Amino acid sequence: MAHQMAAEPVLSVRDISKTFTLHLQGAQVMPVLHRLSFDVPRGSCVVLGGESGAGKSTVMKMVYGSYGTDSGKILLSHADGVLDLAAAQPRQVLAARRGTMGYVSQFLRAVPRVPALEVVAEPLRERGVSASQAQQQAADMLARLSIPQRLWSLPPATFSGGEQQRVNVARGFIAPYPLLLLDEPTASLDARNREVVIELMRERLAQGVGMLAIFHDAQVRRAVADAVVDVQAAASVAAGSVSA
Amino acid sequence: MSLHGMSLHSMSLHSDADESALLTVEGAGHRYGQQFGCQDVSFDLWPGEVLAIVGESGSGKSTLLGMLSQRLTTDEGTIRYRPADSSGITATAGAVDLASLSERDIRRLWRTEWGFVHQNAADGLRMHISAGGNICEPLMANGARHYGQLRAQAEHWLERVEIPSHRIDDTPATFSGGMRQRLQIARNLVFAPRLVFMDEPTSGLDVSVQARLLDLIRSLVADLGLSVIIVTHDLAVARLISHRTLVMKDGVVIESGLTDRVLDDPQAAYTQLLVSSILQG
Numbered sequence: 199m200a201h202q203m204a205a206e207p208v209l210s211v212r213d214i215s216k217t218f219t220l221h222l223q224g225a226q227v228m229p230v231l232h233r234l235s236f237d238v239p240r241g242s243c244v245v246l247g248g249e250s251g252a253g254k255s256t257v258m259k260m261v262y263g264s265y266g267t268d269s270g271k272i273l274l275s276h277a278d279g280v281l282d283l284a285a286a287q288p289r290q291v292l293a294a295r296r297g298t299m300g301y302v303s304q305f306l307r308a309v310p311r312v313p314a315l316e317v318v319a320e321p322l323r324e325r326g327v328s329a330s331q332a333q334q335q336a337a338d339m340l341a342r343l344s345i346p347q348r349l350w351s352l353p354p355a356t357f358s359g360g361e362q363q364r365v366n367v368a369r370g371f372i373a374p375y376p377l378l379l380l381d382e383p384t385a386s387l388d389a390r391n392r393e394v395v396i397e398l399m400r401e402r403l404a405q406g407v408g409m410l411a412i413f414h415d416a417q418v419r420r421a422v423a424d425a426v427v428d429v430q431a432a433a434s435v436a437a438g439s440v441s442a
Numbered sequence: 443m444s445l446h447g448m449s450l451h452s453m454s455l456h457s458d459a460d461e462s463a464l465l466t467v468e469g470a471g472h473r474y475g476q477q478f479g480c481q482d483v484s485f486d487l488w489p490g491e492v493l494a495i496v497g498e499s500g501s502g503k504s505t506l507l508g509m510l511s512q513r514l515t516t517d518e519g520t521i522r523y524r525p526a527d528s529s530g531i532t533a534t535a536g537a538v539d540l541a542s543l544s545e546r547d548i549r550r551l552w553r554t555e556w557g558f559v560h561q562n563a564a565d566g567l568r569m570h571i572s573a574g575g576n577i578c579e580p581l582m583a584n585g586a587r588h589y590g591q592l593r594a595q596a597e598h599w600l601e602r603v604e605i606p607s608h609r610i611d612d613t614p615a616t617f618s619g620g621m622r623q624r625l626q627i628a629r630n631l632v633f634a635p636r637l638v639f640m641d642e643p644t645s646g647l648d649v650s651v652q653a654r655l656l657d658l659i660r661s662l663v664a665d666l667g668l669s670v671i672i673v674t675h676d677l678a679v680a681r682l683i684s685h686r687t688l689v690m691k692d693g694v695v696i697e698s699g700l701t702d703r704v705l706d707d708p709q710a711a712y713t714q715l716l717v718s719s720i721l722q723g
Contacts, residue, residue: 221711222718263700265707288686288700289488309660309682310653 206275207237208377208408209261214270214284215436216256230256232436233270236427238377243399243409245423248430254412257429258381260284261410262301263291274298275376296324299377302370304385306354306362314340314357314365315350321373339368343394359386371398378402380411384418396421462524462536464489464637464669465510469519471693472509479505480693481518487637492663492670494684494701496677496716502693504641507673511558511639512548516541526555526636553583557630557638561646563622566629567614573600573625574610580633599628603658620651624658631662638663640672644679656682677720681705689713 216231230253238244246254259265261272267284274281276298281290295301300321309317315336322332340350343364349357354365363386370378380399384392392415399409399422413419463486471481480502487493497503508514510521522537531538531547540548552558560566567576574596578586586592597607603624605617614622623643630638643659644652660683663670674680680687680701687704689697689712697710708714 218707219709221714225711259706264702266699266703266709288703289491291700292685309657311657 207239208275209238209410210271210273211236211257211261212271212273214257214260214272215268216253216260216265217268217436229436231429231432234427234429234432235270236425238408238410239424240376240408241403241406242424243403243411243422245419245426246410246412246429247426248428248433252430252433253436254429255381258301258379258410258412262295262299262379296321298375299379300370300373300375301379302366302381302383304363304382306366309353310355311353313351314345314354317354317365318368318372321369325373335372336368339372340365342398343368344391360388360391363387364391367395367398371402374405374407376407378407378409378411380409380413382412382414384413384415392418461489463487464524465671466522466537467510467519468522470509470516470521471518472505472514473517474505478502478517478693479514480509480690483519483688483695485688485695485698487669487671489636489669490667491686492668492672492684494680494687495671495673495690496675496680496687497690498675498716501690503673503675503690505693506690507639507641507671510671511556512540523551523637525551529555553580554633555636557635559623559626559630559638559640559643561642563614563619563626566626567622569615570613572611572613573605573617576614576625576629577632580629584633595632599632600625602662603628604654618651619647620655623647623655627655627659627662631666631668634666635668637669637671640670642674643672645674645676659683677705677716689716 212235213233214231214235215233218228218230220226220228234257236244246257248254256265260267261283263283263286270284272283274283274294276294281294283291283294286294315333318339319332319336322335323329337350341347345361345364345368349361354362357365363383367383370380370383384395387395396418403409403422411423413423465487467486468484470483472479483506485493495503495506505514509516521540523540524537525531525533529550531543531550558566568579574593577596577599578592581592581595596610600607600610605621605624609617614625617625627643644655647655656679662668663683672679672684684701687698687701688695689704689710691712697704697708697713704713705717708717
C-alpha cells in the first residue's frame with residue numbers, strides 16, 4: 199500500500215457470476231456465484247473464505263480458465279497490458295498461464311513417465327530457460343521441499359500424497375509468476391514442510407507476487423493472509439436467486 | 443525473461459497480434475451423397491498448437507480429418523492454409539485456399555510440410571523395407587542422397603522414438619505394435635513438417651504402450667513446435683496432449699475451447715455425458 203507503483207492490482211475480479219447446468223440431471227440449474235468482486239494487489243495474499251462447497255475452488259478455476267465465466271470480468275495484468283480472462287481466447291489464456299499465473303492445485307495431474315525433476319522444471323522450460331539451468335533450479339526446489347534425491351528421476355504418479363503435493367508446490371513456485379493461485383497447497387503436508395511452504399509464500403510476497411489462496415489450515419492463513427474474500431455471501435445470493 | 447531466450451514452442455504459442463493462423467477453416471463440410479459427413483466447421487489452428495477432435499464413432503471426426511488433410515473434398519466453406527515461404531506455392535495475403543491447389547501442390551505439401559499418422563501403422567509404413575529405409579524415404583523424396591548422412595539421421599530418429607538402433611535394418615513387419623507406431627511417427631517427423639494430422643494414433647495399443655507413445659508424442663510436439671490436429675475418441679488423450687478441443691456429434695462441432703475447460707466445465711449435454719463416462723483411473 200505504501201508504494202504508488204503497487205496501486206494497480208495484479209488481478210481484479212469484477213462482478214463474476216457462474217451457474218452450472220447439469221444436463222444429465224434433467225437440466226438442473228445450479229447458481230454458484232453471484233456478482234463476486236475483489237482485487238489481488240501485488241505483494242498481497244488474498245484468501246477465499248467460506249464453507250466447504252461455497253464455491254472457493256470454482257472461483258479459482260474461473261480465474262485459471264478451466265471453468266468458464268458467465269458474466270463479469272477477470273482482469274489480469276499480463277504482458278504490459280490487461281487481459282480479461284473471462285473473455286480471452288484459448289491461446290491468450292495459455293499465454294497467461296505460461297507467463298503470468300501459476301497454479302498449485304490440491305492434486306498433481308501427473309503425466310505418465312515424466313520424472314519429477316522434469317515436472318518441476320517444465321514451467322521454466324516453457325519460458326525458454328535452458329534445460330540445465332531449469333533442472334538445477336528444480337533440484338534446488340525439490341531439495342528444499344525434502345523430496346529425496348532418489349525420487350527425482352521417477353514419475354510422481356508412484357509417490358505418496360504428501361510427496362506429490364510437494365512436487366506440485368515445487369512446480370508452482372519455480373517460475374517467477376506475478377500471480378499465484380494456491381488451492382490448499384499445504385493440505386497433506388507435515389508441520390515441517392508446511393513451514394517450508396509458508397516460507398516460500400513469504401519470499402514471493404516480499405518480491406511483489408500477488409496470491410489468491412484457499413487455506414483450510416488456520417495456521418497457514420494467519421501466517422500469510424492479508425485479506426479474506428467472502429465467497430459465501432456471493433454464493434448465498436446465487437442460491438437465493440433460484441428459490442426466489 | 444527475454445523473449446529471445448524463449449523456446450520455439452513457447453514462442454510459437456505466444457499470442458501476438460502479428461502472428462497468423464496456420465490453418466483457417468470457415469463453414470467447411472464434406473458430403474457423402476446427400477448426407478453431410480461433417481458440416482459448418484469453423485476454427486483457426488495456430489502455430490505450435492495441438493488441437494484435439496473428439497467424439498464417438500460416427501460423429502464425423504474422421505471425415506473432418508479427411509477433409510482437412512485434403513483426402514476428402516471440401517463441399518462447402520473454405521480451408522485456408524499458410525504455406526512456408528519456401529513452398530513455392532503462391533499465396534495471397536500469406537494464405538491459400540486448399541481447394542484451389544493442384545494435385546501437384548498438395549503432393550508437395552505432403553512431401554515437405556504435412557505429416558499423417560494413421561491409426562494402423564501398416565497404413566503409414568512400408569512394411570517390407572527396413573526401419574532405416576522407412577525413415578529415410580521422406581528425406582530422399584526431398585533430395586537427400588548422402589548415404590552416411592541418411593543413415594545417421596535414421597539412427598538419430600530411431601533413438602528419438604526409443605527404438606534400439608540395432609533394429610535399423612529390420613523391417614517393421616518384425617516389430618511390435620508400439621514400435622511400429624513409433625516408427626511411423628519418426629517417418630512423419632524426420633523431414634520437419636509444420637502440420638501433422640493424427641488419426642487415433644494410440645487406440646490400437648495396450649494401455650502401457652499407449653502411455654509411452656502419448657508421452658513421446660507430447661514431448662516431440664513440444665520440442666519441435668509442431669501444429670497437430672489429432673482425432674481421438676479418448677478424452678484422456680485429448681487432456682494429455684492437446685491445447686484445445688473440438689467436440690463433434692452428428693457431423694457438427696457442438697462445443698470447443700481450451701481442453702481443460704471443455705473437460706472440466708462442459709456446457710453441452712452431450713459433452714457432459716462424454717465426460718461423465720470417463721473411467722476414473
